[in-house]
Amino acid sequence: MVKKGFVLAGLSASLFCGCTTKTTETAEEKIDRIYNNMSQGERIAQLQGTYMTQFFDENDKLDTALCRRLIPNGIGHFSQFTMNFRKTPDEMRDMVAQMQDWLIHNTPSGIPALLHEEVLSGINGYDATVYPQQIGLACSFNPELAEKKTYETASDLRKIGGMQALSPMVDVVRNPSFNRLEESYGEDGYLSAVMGVAFVKGLQHGDLKQGVSACSKHFLGYGGGGNADKKELMEEILLPHEAILRVSDSKVVMTGYHLFDSVKCVANSYLQEGILRDYLKFDGLLVSDYSSIEQIDDRLDSTMRAAKALNAGNDVDFPEGKSYKFLPDAIEKGLVSQQTLEKAVKRVLMHKERLGLLDKNAKLYESGHIEWDSKENRNTAYQLATQSVVMLQNNGVLPLKKASKIALVGPNANSMWAMVGDYSYHSMRYFWKKEIENDLNPRIVNLKAGMEANIPDGYSLKYSRGCDWTEVVETVVEQGGDPRVAYMQDIQNRKIDSGEEANLDEALKIASESDVIVAAVGENVMLCGENRDRTTLRLPGKQEQFVEKLVATGKPVVLVIFGGRSQIISGLAEKCAAVIQAWYPGEEGGNAIADIIYGKVNPSGKLSVSYPNVEIKEPICYNTSVEKDPRIAYPFGYGLSYTTFEYSNIKADTSATTDSEKIMISVDVKNTGKMAGDEIVQLYLSPADGNKNIRPIQLQGFARVSLNPDETKTVKFEMYTTQFGYYSDNHWVVDPGKYTVKIAASSQDIRQTANIELTGNQRNLDLRTKYFAEVK
Numbered sequence: 001m002v003k004k005g006f007v008l009a010g011l012s013a014s015l016f017c018g019c020t021t022k023t024t025e026t027a028e029e030k031i032d033r034i035y036n037n038m039s040q041g042e043r044i045a046q047l048q049g050t051y052m053t054q055f056f057d058e059n060d061k062l063d064t065a066l067c068r069r070l071i072p073n074g075i076g077h078f079s080q081f082t083m084n085f086r087k088t089p090d091e092m093r094d095m096v097a098q099m100q101d102w103l104i105h106n107t108p109s110g111i112p113a114l115l116h117e118e119v120l121s122g123i124n125g126y127d128a129t130v131y132p133q134q135i136g137l138a139c140s141f142n143p144e145l146a147e148k149k150t151y152e153t154a155s156d157l158r159k160i161g162g163m164q165a166l167s168p169m170v171d172v173v174r175n176p177s178f179n180r181l182e183e184s185y186g187e188d189g190y191l192s193a194v195m196g197v198a199f200v201k202g203l204q205h206g207d208l209k210q211g212v213s214a215c216s217k218h219f220l221g222y223g224g225g226g227n228a229d230k231k232e233l234m235e236e237i238l239l240p241h242e243a244i245l246r247v248s249d250s251k252v253v254m255t256g257y258h259l260f261d262s263v264k265c266v267a268n269s270y271l272q273e274g275i276l277r278d279y280l281k282f283d284g285l286l287v288s289d290y291s292s293i294e295q296i297d298d299r300l301d302s303t304m305r306a307a308k309a310l311n312a313g314n315d316v317d318f319p320e321g322k323s324y325k326f327l328p329d330a331i332e333k334g335l336v337s338q339q340t341l342e343k344a345v346k347r348v349l350m351h352k353e354r355l356g357l358l359d360k361n362a363k364l365y366e367s368g369h370i371e372w373d374s375k376e377n378r379n380t381a382y383q384l385a386t387q388s389v390v391m392l393q394n395n396g397v398l399p400l401k402k403a404s405k406i407a408l409v410g411p412n413a414n415s416m417w418a419m420v421g422d423y424s425y426h427s428m429r430y431f432w433k434k435e436i437e438n439d440l441n442p443r444i445v446n447l448k449a450g451m452e453a454n455i456p457d458g459y460s461l462k463y464s465r466g467c468d469w470t471e472v473v474e475t476v477v478e479q480g481g482d483p484r485v486a487y488m489q490d491i492q493n494r495k496i497d498s499g500e501e502a503n504l505d506e507a508l509k510i511a512s513e514s515d516v517i518v519a520a521v522g523e524n525v526m527l528c529g530e531n532r533d534r535t536t537l538r539l540p541g542k543q544e545q546f547v548e549k550l551v552a553t554g555k556p557v558v559l560v561i562f563g564g565r566s567q568i569i570s571g572l573a574e575k576c577a578a579v580i581q582a583w584y585p586g587e588e589g590g591n592a593i594a595d596i597i598y599g600k601v602n603p604s605g606k607l608s609v610s611y612p613n614v615e616i617k618e619p620i621c622y623n624t625s626v627e628k629d630p631r632i633a634y635p636f637g638y639g640l641s642y643t644t645f646e647y648s649n650i651k652a653d654t655s656a657t658t659d660s661e662k663i664m665i666s667v668d669v670k671n672t673g674k675m676a677g678d679e680i681v682q683l684y685l686s687p688a689d690g691n692k693n694i695r696p697i698q699l700q701g702f703a704r705v706s707l708n709p710d711e712t713k714t715v716k717f718e719m720y721t722t723q724f725g726y727y728s729d730n731h732w733v734v735d736p737g738k739y740t741v742k743i744a745a746s747s748q749d750i751r752q753t754a755n756i757e758l759t760g761n762q763r764n765l766d767l768r769t770k771y772f773a774e775v776k
Helices: 025-034 040-045 064-070 089-106 134-140 142-157 189-204 222-227 230-237 239-247 268-281 300-313 324-332 338-355 374-387 425-433 448-454 483-487 504-510 543-551 589-598
Strands: 114-117 216-219 252-255 284-289 390-394 403-408 461-466 516-522 558-564 577-583 631-635 647-653 655-657 662-671 678-687 699-705 712-720 727-728 731-734 737-746 749-757 762-763
Touching: 025 338, 040 338, 040 374, 064 089, 089 142, 089 268, 114 338, 114 374, 114 647, 134 222, 134 374, 134 577, 142 189, 189 230, 189 239, 189 324, 189 589, 189 699, 216 268, 216 558, 222 230, 230 239, 230 727, 252 268, 268 300, 284 338, 300 324, 300 338, 300 662, 324 338, 338 403, 374 589, 403 448, 448 461, 461 504, 504 543, 504 712, 516 543, 543 558, 647 731, 662 699, 662 737, 662 749, 678 712, 699 712, 712 731, 727 737
Parallel strands: 216 252, 252 284, 403 461, 403 516, 516 558, 558 577, 655 749
Antiparallel strands: 390 577, 647 662, 662 712, 678 699, 678 737, 727 731, 731 762, 737 749
């Protein structure tokens, strides 16, 4: 245990003692000096990662002999360092301290390692807060709360020595069946960019020496966007990545597993050097997705694959440096130049300098007792969960009436797996290690626990599972992503066992005796997530037949759907009294959904995807047409409330020049119902003169507004004229012409419109300068 007040001894003298060390030196001079004092082996070690687990015995003591044998030149990075241990924050910090102390005092350069972890829904570690999954976060349309969440995450990770996150994923995903949809912000580039920027700002704390470095991924076009034409790619697919780099100053980018123009992204110089470094002027670190260098081309040997990746611009080989260990051979054969190696190593060193890892007497972690799942964290998780839930349908049954007799049934009613998505600690431990963690570290509140704990006086609740997720293995684990799955035994036959009997007759009996049925259905982490593919988006197993039997009792059914993707419920939803899309709502999900069902909280989430009513394999997005798409059950931006809102009195600058900076737009929004609630006011832009160069409709701003009954607020947007632009012939163009701004409750529910005319000459820009409308 690190004693309170413990301070890590100063960094190795070799970091600071060069032949011409100056009293004051720039960061660049410092990096040059350190680099020049390194051997080639030390330099290449900075481009490699490895796992910490192998260096510790069962008593959490560092095996220094093994360190001397495996990492004599040090190591650049430790991969997924919290997920791979089942340790408390204090224990984890103490192990990090041992490791860093050994690196500093027993390797030639004495450079600490950079420890990274996934933080999509909080730290991927034991006892860390589990926030709602990313797709639900997007449905909150609340970047301020998203930023608060990642600020908390970064504060906690930094305490134990973690300074690098492998998040956020900002791929624009337009395929409803994509197995990693849950990690994204959905189908819209603008929303993904706003939420991604907030995520990064929270993580980085405005100062990398205080916060945690973000890593945007997967560059570029993962999840289907790689098939877009160049116009769509530059305007929409690139937007979240571009905004994160230029607005929130993120310094790390991860490429994807996929092909781009028939070349693996990690070996694609057009993406890494052409778009990132030349076009966007990115000066940060490029890292591979796990083992992706090994997948470059199976016709090549390891030396050639390593050379291709480094020459294309990739700096670091995650997770274990298996490919970059062949760099000495590549250099000797002339396949990689010393100049190329130097650029990559110096980028790693500069990143460590930005994080404070190369400071004299660097503070690498905190001393004293460390608490992760704090009361403040749980409150943020609860607030996000209440705002991420989307009510798709309600015939008036919700909120539940007083003195209701409630039947709670379904596979996701009494399960932790309804709350946590992929890349949470629990799901990762099960998928990769087949270890089932309990729901106590942190305390994960499932729907049954939440409804029981929050049930109002006079209500009653009975529970029976009634139905399992599925009785067969429905998921095919694909081999095209993370190659580690190829070595996992029984992965194709793995499903989650609830450990609880699913008694259909008992469930139907309590359902028939109730006033209302709450049926919790949907997916779990073995039915959705990276590498996990299903052939259909209808409810898994026999869940649909189960709901049909519940409907047949004649009692109103409230369908609560959990999972990482939309589920096709056409033919079923019409028979239900209410439908709630809950996604994976995190550790406070049970409390949040219970409070919505009981009416203590007014639902306010809006869909960040177009919710299909038929099987769709091709990309879909609301912005391709203003007409209603018959394949869509619920449109992008849609979500119901327990109250109603009236829009009026739109005002806009009716004319401006293409050279104008901003256009003012305002609208009044009134709560016309009887319950306080939040409305997400959406701003869309459409061409009014048939201009085919911009989308028929495109989100360009939004605001979350809290209103009491009969209260009216004026929402003001300042929209930049560069938001009217489009990509053409390698530059950005703003055309004079007529446009329509639309204020809406969803992409299909337009409440107010105003016409704007841009006059003047066509305006040309080399790069977008403004990305988001400002809300006043």
